[in-house]
Amino acid sequence: SQRTLVLLKPDAVRRGLIGEIIGRIERKAGWTIGALELRTLDLGTLEQHYAEHVGRPFYEPLMEFMASGPSVALVVEGERVVEGVRALAGPTDPIAAAPGSIRGDFGTIVRENLIHASDSPESAEREIKLFFPGLV
């Protein structure tokens, strides 16, 4: 089995979509939630999380948005959860995301696209350490 790090971004929390999104994840047979926390992310954590995007034109507004209110961080465990949660989320740009995906159903603009999910098992382990340092 596998683990992935999921963030419900500040837009998802502000719009009351925590239950809706976690419900979609929980309904997948065999997937379980291994850790969960509501917290406003600090810039230090976000700088490490989004280090790959430093220098991109969207980086500063992305950091400001991600620190603008509480997010929900969770660890999801189960069969092929890394690709599976990204499939549930849909493509980064909500305009390109099909109905039935989280971003396709609720997304508005590319920066405020509701959810983050690790893009590989290696990213997942790094991100889980960053958000849940106490978790084994």
Ligand code: GTP
């Ligand atoms: P994450 O799961 O959040 O990492 O999204 P992703 O893997 O689908 O996208 P990526 O890692 O490429 O970008 C990280 C985040 O930066 C995205 O989720 C968006 O919130 C934002 N972002 C990415 N590309 C753009 C862009 O072209 N314009 C803007 N405004 N934001 C972007």
Ligand code: MG
């Ligand atoms: Mg990404």
